[in-house]
Amino acid sequence: MTGQLIVLAVLLVVVAWLAACAEAGLARTTRISAEEAVRAGRRGSAKLTAVAADPVRYLNVALLVRVACEMGAAALVTYVSLERVQGTWQALTVAIGVMxxxxxxxxxxxPRTIGRQHPVGTTTAAAYVLLPLARIMGPVPRLLILVGNALTPGKGYRMGPFASEQELRAMVDLAEKESLIEDEEARMVHSVFELGDTLVREVMVPRTDVVTIERFKTIRQALTxxxxxxxxxxxxxxxxxxxVVGIVYVKDLARRTHINRESESEPVSSAMRxxxxxxxxxxxxxxxxxxxxRRIHVAVVIDEYGSTAGIVTIEDILEEIVGEITDEYDRELPPVEPxxxxxYRVTARLDIGDLGELYDLELDDEDVETVGGLLAKSLGRVPIAGATGEVDVSHDGSDxxxxxLRLTAESAAGRRNKIVTVLVEPVRTAPGEDGA
Known part of the structure; x- marks a missing residue:
C-alpha cells in the first residue's frame, strides 16, 4: 500500500512538472510565434495557434493542475511519513523537507527553465492536453480566479495575476541587462509605454514656431x-x-498649377483642405x-481657451518612440560650436546654465531659461539678426x-525670422584697469 502511494506521489509530481513547463512556455509564446510555426509546417501548430489565441484561459488551467498535483503529492508524502516515521513531529518534518x-x-x-528555453515546443506539447482539459473543466479556473480576487484587498485582475505594465517593464530591463536586446531597443519599448502618459501639448510644435499663410494669399505665394x-x-x-481655417498641401498646389498655370493667381483657400x-x-x-x-498627418492643437496652441504631426509623435527623425533637407546644428x-556659437535654445558652464559661471535668471531669452531680456525687445546685447557677470568672482558676455544674434530662419544661433564673446577689462 505504501509503495503504491509513493508511486502515485511521484506521478503527481511528474504531472506538476509538466504543468509548470506549460506555464513557463505559455508566458513566452505569442501569436506571432504560433503563426511562424504554422508557416513552417510544424507538427501540432494548429493546436498551438488555438492555445496562443487565448493564453490566459489555458494558463489558468495549467496553474490549477500544478497546484492540485503539488497539494496531492504533499498529502500522500505526509501520509506515508506518518506511517513509516515514529513520532508525529518527526514525520511532519520529513514530509515538509521532502516536499x-x-x-x-x-x-x-x-520545468520553468525548460519552458523558457523552449517555449514553442513546450507549449505545442502541452496544447494536446490543455485543449481537452479546458473543455472538461469549463469555467472552474475562472471561478477560482474570481474567488481569489474577492479575497484580495484592492482591485484584482479579472483574468488572473499574470501580466502588468510594471512586470513587462521589468522584463525589458532584465532582457537589456542580459544583452538579449540592445539599449536602443529597450528605450523604444519604454517609450511606447510612456506614450500613453504623454499629452499632445508635450510633443506639438508651438504656435510661435509654426509657419502659416493667410487665406487671401495666392497659390504661387504658397508654393514659394x-x-x-x-x-x-x-x-x-x-x-x-x-x-486656422484649413491646411494646404504642396501636392495639391503642384497638381493645381501643373494642370492650369493660370491657377497660380487664385487664392490659397481654394486649394486648402x-x-x-x-x-x-x-x-x-x-x-x-x-x-x-482618419488618414491625416497633421492636426491643429487647441488650448483650454480655444486659441491655437500649435500643430502636431505623426512625425512628432513617432519621434517620442524612435528619437529625432531628420531628412535630406534637415540641417542639425550642434548646441555649442567653439x-x-x-x-562660441550656440543655439538660441541652449540652456543658460549650459552657457555658464562654458565660462565657469553660475548663470541663473528667474525670467528666462535659454540664451535666446537672455538676449531678448538684455535688449528689451525681440532680437533680430545682428542685434547685440551684453549680460553683466562681474558679480561672479570666478574670473x-x-x-x-556679449551676445550677438546671428542666423534667422522661418517665416517669422526667428533667431537660430547666437555668437557669445567674453568682455574683459582692459589691461591696467582696476575695475573701480
Missing part, C-alpha cells in the same frame, strides 16, 4: 513659402493667427491611432577679468 525540496527543484526551477520653409503642409489662417482640431490634453497614443484612422579665444 520543499521536490517543489523547489522538480516543480520550481527545472513651401519651397523656402521646406514644409509640405502649411496651416492657412483667416482673420488672425488663432483662426479642412483642418482637424484636437485639444492639447489629448493622449499622444490616442492621437496617433486617430490620425491613422570658435577659439573663448568665443575677475571677465565683466560681461
Amino acid at each position: 520543499v525540496l521536490v517543489s523547489f527543484v522538480a516543480v520550481g526551477v527545472s 513659402l513651401a519651397l523656402r520653409s521646406g514644409f509640405s503642409r502649411i496651416p492657412v489662417t483667416g482673420e488672425n493667427e488663432d483662426d 479642412p483642418a482637424f482640431f484636437v485639444p492639447d490634453t489629448k493622449n499622444a497614443d490616442d492621437m496617433l491611432r486617430e490620425m491613422q484612422r 570658435l577659439g579665444e573663448q568665443r 575677475p577679468g571677465l565683466t560681461a
